[in-house]
Amino acid sequence: MAAADTTFRGDPSTRSGPAPAWVVVVKWAAIALVVAFGTLVSWRLVEDGKALFVVIIAFVVMAVVAVYSTRRAVPLKYLLPGMLLLVAFQVWPIAYTAATAFTNYGDGHLLSKEDATASIIANSVQEVPGSPRYRLSIAVPQGQDPAKGDLTFLLTDPSGKYFEGTPKGLEDLPTDGVEATTTGKITKAPGFTILDAKQVNKRGKELGEFAVPKDNGGIKAVGLSEAFEGRATVTYDKAADKLTDTSTGKTYVPKGAAWVPADGQGEAYPQGWKQNVGWDNFKTLVTNSTLRDGFVKIFVWNVAFALLSVISTFMLGMLLALLFNDDRLRGKGFYRSILILPYAIPGFVTALLWMSMFNQDYGLINNITGLDIDWLGNPWAAKAAILITNLWLGFPYMFLVCTGALQSIPGDVREAARIDGAGPVRTVRSITMPLLLVAVGPLLIASFAFNFNNFTLIFLMTKGGPFTDGDVSIGSTDLLITYAFRIAFSGVNPDYGLASAISIFIFIIVGLMSYVGFRRTKSLEEVN
Amino acid sequence: MSTGVQTTVPTVTPEARRRAPKQVRRAPGGGHMWWRYVLVAIVLVWALFPVMFLISAALNPAGTLSTSSLLPTEFSLSNLHILLNDASRPYTTWYRNSLIIGIVGALAQTFIGACAAYAFSRMRFTGRRPGLLALLLLQLFPAFLAFVALYITFAAIGDVVPTLGLNSVWGLLLVYMGGAMGANVWLLKGYFDTVPRELDEAAKVDGASHARIFFTMTLRLVMPILVTVFMLGFVGLYSEFILASIFLRDVDSQTLSVGLYSMTVGNERNRLFGQFATGALLASLPVVVLYLGAQRYLVGGLTQGSVK
Numbered sequence: 113m114a115a116a117d118t119t120f121r122g123d124p125s126t127r128s129g130p131a132p133a134w135v136v137v138v139k140w141a142a143i144a145l146v147v148a149f150g151t152l153v154s155w156r157l158v159e160d161g162k163a164l165f166v167v168i169i170a171f172v173v174m175a176v177v178a179v180y181s182t183r184r185a186v187p188l189k190y191l192l193p194g195m196l197l198l199v200a201f202q203v204w205p206i207a208y209t210a211a212t213a214f215t216n217y218g219d220g221h222l223l224s225k226e227d228a229t230a231s232i233i234a235n236s237v238q239e240v241p242g243s244p245r246y247r248l249s250i251a252v253p254q255g256q257d258p259a260k261g262d263l264t265f266l267l268t269d270p271s272g273k274y275f276e277g278t279p280k281g282l283e284d285l286p287t288d289g290v291e292a293t294t295t296g297k298i299t300k301a302p303g304f305t306i307l308d309a310k311q312v313n314k315r316g317k318e319l320g321e322f323a324v325p326k327d328n329g330g331i332k333a334v335g336l337s338e339a340f341e342g343r344a345t346v347t348y349d350k351a352a353d354k355l356t357d358t359s360t361g362k363t364y365v366p367k368g369a370a371w372v373p374a375d376g377q378g379e380a381y382p383q384g385w386k387q388n389v390g391w392d393n394f395k396t397l398v399t400n401s402t403l404r405d406g407f408v409k410i411f412v413w414n415v416a417f418a419l420l421s422v423i424s425t426f427m428l429g430m431l432l433a434l435l436f437n438d439d440r441l442r443g444k445g446f447y448r449s450i451l452i453l454p455y456a457i458p459g460f461v462t463a464l465l466w467m468s469m470f471n472q473d474y475g476l477i478n479n480i481t482g483l484d485i486d487w488l489g490n491p492w493a494a495k496a497a498i499l500i501t502n503l504w505l506g507f508p509y510m511f512l513v514c515t516g517a518l519q520s521i522p523g524d525v526r527e528a529a530r531i532d533g534a535g536p537v538r539t540v541r542s543i544t545m546p547l548l549l550v551a552v553g554p555l556l557i558a559s560f561a562f563n564f565n566n567f568t569l570i571f572l573m574t575k576g577g578p579f580t581d582g583d584v585s586i587g588s589t590d591l592l593i594t595y596a597f598r599i600a601f602s603g604v605n606p607d608y609g610l611a612s613a614i615s616i617f618i619f620i621i622v623g624l625m626s627y628v629g630f631r632r633t634k635s636l637e638e639v640n
Numbered sequence: 641m642s643t644g645v646q647t648t649v650p651t652v653t654p655e656a657r658r659r660a661p662k663q664v665r666r667a668p669g670g671g672h673m674w675w676r677y678v679l680v681a682i683v684l685v686w687a688l689f690p691v692m693f694l695i696s697a698a699l700n701p702a703g704t705l706s707t708s709s710l711l712p713t714e715f716s717l718s719n720l721h722i723l724l725n726d727a728s729r730p731y732t733t734w735y736r737n738s739l740i741i742g743i744v745g746a747l748a749q750t751f752i753g754a755c756a757a758y759a760f761s762r763m764r765f766t767g768r769r770p771g772l773l774a775l776l777l778l779q780l781f782p783a784f785l786a787f788v789a790l791y792i793t794f795a796a797i798g799d800v801v802p803t804l805g806l807n808s809v810w811g812l813l814l815v816y817m818g819g820a821m822g823a824n825v826w827l828l829k830g831y832f833d834t835v836p837r838e839l840d841e842a843a844k845v846d847g848a849s850h851a852r853i854f855f856t857m858t859l860r861l862v863m864p865i866l867v868t869v870f871m872l873g874f875v876g877l878y879s880e881f882i883l884a885s886i887f888l889r890d891v892d893s894q895t896l897s898v899g900l901y902s903m904t905v906g907n908e909r910n911r912l913f914g915q916f917a918t919g920a921l922l923a924s925l926p927v928v929v930l931y932l933g934a935q936r937y938l939v940g941g942l943t944q945g946s947v948k
Contacts, residue, residue: 131849156800186850190759191771194752194821201818202778205786205793212788255802257889435679447680449932451687456931458879460897461920464904465694468913474706476693504690565785568881572901593785600788601886608788615785626780 139180146176172196206619209612216389218607220370223279225385229348231279232355232371232381234323234330236346244270246331247296248339250312250319251304258311263322264304265331267339268296277324277331297337312336321382355381393613406586406595413495414591418563421502422556428503429510430548434540436511437518448515455508463572466501470573489578491588498573498589502563509559510552517551518544557629561622567593592618698921703914719914731919733892734899737809738878738923741895745813746873749820750866756821757828758854762840772829775822783818784882790815791886809895812887816877824869831865832858868937875927896923 150173154166175196179188215221223231247268252261265277266285274285274292291300299306312319323330329343345359355364355371362378364371370384397407432451436444454462469476470487478484487497521544529539549556570576576587576594586595592614600611689710697708701716723731759765760772783790791806794815798805805811835858843853859866881897888894894902900923903909903916 131851135851153801160800162800187759187763187765187768189851190755190763190854191821194756197752197814197817198778198819198821201790201815202781202783202786202822205783205789205818206781208789208793209786212792255807255890432683435676435683438676440673441676441680447684449935450684452931452935453691453928454687456928457691457924458875458897458927460879460881460901461924462690464900464916465690465920467904468705468909468916469690469693471705474704474708474910476708476710480710504686508687561780565782567784568897572881572904597787597882600791608792612788615788618785619781622780622785 143177143180147173209615209619212608213393213612213616214388214390215386215609216384216392216607217386217609217612219605220382221384221386221609223383223385225366225387227280228381228383228385229355229371230325231323231383233344233346233348234279234325234332235321235383236344236357236359237323237330237332237342238345238359239334239340239342240329243341246270246275246339246341247292247298248333248337249298249301249306250333250336251301251306254303254305256305258305258307259314261305263315263318265322265324265333265339266298266301266304266306267324267331268292268298272296274298274301279322279324282324282326282331309336389609393610394617396610397613397617402585410586410590410592410595413589414564417495417498417589417591418560418566420499421506421563421566422560424499424503425506425510425559426514426552426556428507429512430514432507432511433514433518437515451511452508454504455506455512459505459568460572462505463501463569466497466504467573470497488574491578491580494574494578494589498570501573502566502569505569506559513552513555514548517548520551521547554629557625561625561629564591564622564625565593565618566591567597570594571597694917694921697914697917700914700917703911705910705913708913708917719918723915723918726915728891729899729903729915730892731899734894734896735923737888737894738896739926740809741813741816741880741884742874742878742926745816745877746870748813748817749823749873749877750870752817752820753824753828753869754859754862754866755854756825757832758858760825760829761832762837762858772825775825779819779822783815787883787886790883794887806887807890807893809888809893812884815883815887816880824872828862828865828869831862835861864937867934871930871934871937875930878927 150169154169157163157166157169175192179185179192249266251264251266252258253264256262262278265275267275267277267282269275274287274290276283276285285298285301289300289302290298292298307315319333323332326341329341331339331341333339346355346357348355353366354374356362357364363374364381365374366372367380370380370382372380397403436447467488472478472484472486472489475487477487485493487493525543525547526539529543534542570589570591571594574587574589576590576598578589579587585598590598596611596614596618599607599614693708693710696710696712697705698719699712699715699717700708701714701718703719703722723729760768794804794806794811797811798807802808803810804814839857839861840853843857848857879897880895881901884895885898885901888898891899891902896919900916900919903912903919909916
């Protein structure tokens with residue numbers, strides 16, 4: 113092997129003749145493409161003022177050029193693309209999740225402290241008589257949903273200059289492709305979708321709090337097509353780290369990542385900021401009594417669900433494998449193809465199909481059995497429904513792997529058992545089963561780990577529900593992963609920090625399980 | 641369950657050996673198999689009735705859940721017609737998106753995995769062992785668990801390069817590629833190791849470069865495992881739901897899993913059931929054909945630890 117290595121690493125001059133011309137062309141074209149794309153992205157990043165990322169892009173492009181333009185580092189030529197993708201989309205998200213778990217990132221805590229403060233100041237803007245008025249169009253960036261996208265002011269000042277205003281500040285809007293009415297109101301701008309009056313009205317509440325910071329004040333909308341620039345009534349004293357509202361004379365101090373009144377009277381400003389909260393998210397899970405009870409309940413069901421799924425599918429799959437593993441049975445190939453069918457149907461189709469079949473009023477299950485069970489509305493029935501569905505979905509897999517394992521068990525082992533006087537039941541229990549478990553043991557652990565995070569099945573069938581006793585946060589069939597998902601995306605107040613903390617918790621459990629799995633697999637193999 | 645039955649079998653042929661464990665259930669004096677066929681029939685009914693229901697609902701001209709029955713009563717393609725012409729639910733676009741993700745994603749995944757496996761199998765370099773172990777470790781942490789971070793990251797990427805951000809099939813593909821190298825590298829490397837190194841040596845003596853050996857020789861020799869990995873990748877990516885549902889919010893950028901899901905929620909789910917059933921049947925087709933047509937390749941891959 114050493115010889116092979118030295119050849120690969122060896123002096124390039126000893127290697128064979130040049131590669132065909134088209135290969136060289138394709139290779140350099142690909143390198144040039146990467147450089148061009150990197151430059152383009154860097155350009156846009158510079159425009160957005162994200163210098164750090166420009167440095168990262170530069171490093172990536174340099175690495176690509178260094179690896180592929182020289183004859184060195186042969187292994188890296190094969191590993192680099194995969195490694196870059198791995199770091200960017202698997203390692204980084206995990207690291208970022210871990211970091212987020214220690215912050216309060218979420219609704220009301222999305223901005224940095226500076227941005228939150230600037231937004232409060234801009235919101236307090238009151239019109240100064242005689243100040244300029246802008247013509248206003250309200251838009252969202254192209255491709256975003258008019259009902260939810262980031263609001264943007266497209267402004268025309270009295271001299272006819274175009275601006276783009278966001279909560280981050282005011283920027284010039286390139287005039288290319290911009291169309292405006294004779295009064296100056298912008299009707300079309302590249303990169304934006306301008307909202308019509310109806311869409312604007314739907315977002316009236318947000319607009320009331322929307323302001324574009326500028327100098328010591330900001331720009332706010334009056335009506336649908338005009339905006340004024342005014343002076344802020346709130347001022348920020350950086351040295352004392354205090355906000356003062358000059359109209360009421362109240363002062364505000366930072367507390368719990370938000371500005372709260374210094375005298376404790378009245379309400380805090382809704383714009384908080386993102387900050388590190390240490391172990392708070394984890395502590396909340398353990399100490400907050402509602403969360404803790406729910407968390408324990410979810411955890412217990414999560415383990416039970418994964419365990420019962422593996423056991424039920426394995427038992428059925430194994431029994432069928434024993435039943436079918438008989439030469440006298442005819443048409444096995446045909447039966448096997450049909451038995452694979454439930455497994456071959458995509459998981460999301462299965463979940464949605466069974467969800468419909470379990471419908472209380474029109475569902476097939478109640479129709480056939482004559483029952484009137486509210487399958488997905490009753491906590492215990494929903495759990496049963498999910499386990500039945502997972503049994504249907506999962507037994508063919510176990511059937512396949514058990515059949516494979518059974519066929520690989522040598523016949524003389526059983527013969528030896530019989531000569532020693534073991535009956536068939538004893539043979540199955542003491543010979544076949546242990547050998548089968550050695551073969552499929554690792555797969556059972558993998559199946560457990562998979563079902564532990566079986567988001568698709570639970571979410572598509574019940575979304576974690578039913579929710580009982582008026583509790584809308586913790587459902588009866590919630591897994592940790594569906595719970596974290598709801599905290600992050602479905603609630604009215606998304607809390608990314610808490611959701612990340614739960615993800616970290618799942619990471620730890622999965623890691624522990626796999627560790628135990630590896631150890632166990634090793635000891636199982638020693639049986640052979 | 642007495643052992644008496646056993647003792648009446650004096651010689652054990654290989655044939656009988658294989659049957660042996662079940663002989664106790666056999667009625668004395670003959671190979672009555674009827675109860676076995678009864679069991680097989682029950683199992684087949686259990687495996688097939690939901691599929692039957694889906695087909696019957698797809699053919700049901702009334703097209704609602706409440707009028708669907710287990711066995712088809714009528715044969716009508718009206719659901720298919722509605723499905724293909726529903727402007728608010730662009731089924732063909734979903735289908736296209738799913739196929740793009742499944743095929744492009746699985747091809748890229750297989751290629752990246754094969755490249756990595758070639759390096760790990762054929763070359764010796766610093767960090768080889770730690771690299772392999774790190775890949776194994778990272779596999780334990782599926783990317784979707786980090787969905788919050790992925791969402792925030794891709795919202796930011798979309799600000800700079802909209803084509804690769806949220807709401808884009810290509811952005812989603814990029815996420816899936818994060819696991820490409822680790823997903824099957826052990827499976828692939830194991831197979832690469834079975835290709836004799838002498839072949840590489842011979843090619844090298846003949847003056848072939850490492851790239852030429854890889855592209856024109858090794859890749860051909862390991863084709864069976866590439867097919868397996870491609871199919872496992874296709875099935876996984878084609879029906880992925882969680883990340884797709886987070887990323888793809890616009891109806892035109894959605895995949896089959898997200899789109900069909902949207903047909904089963906809300907007040908219209910009863911009315912849309914026929915449409916949904918037709919869509920679900922058609923959506924299952926590529927995967928079912930793959931599974932049944934290429935059982936040989938897939939079963940091999942399954943026993944290597946892929947789970948659905």
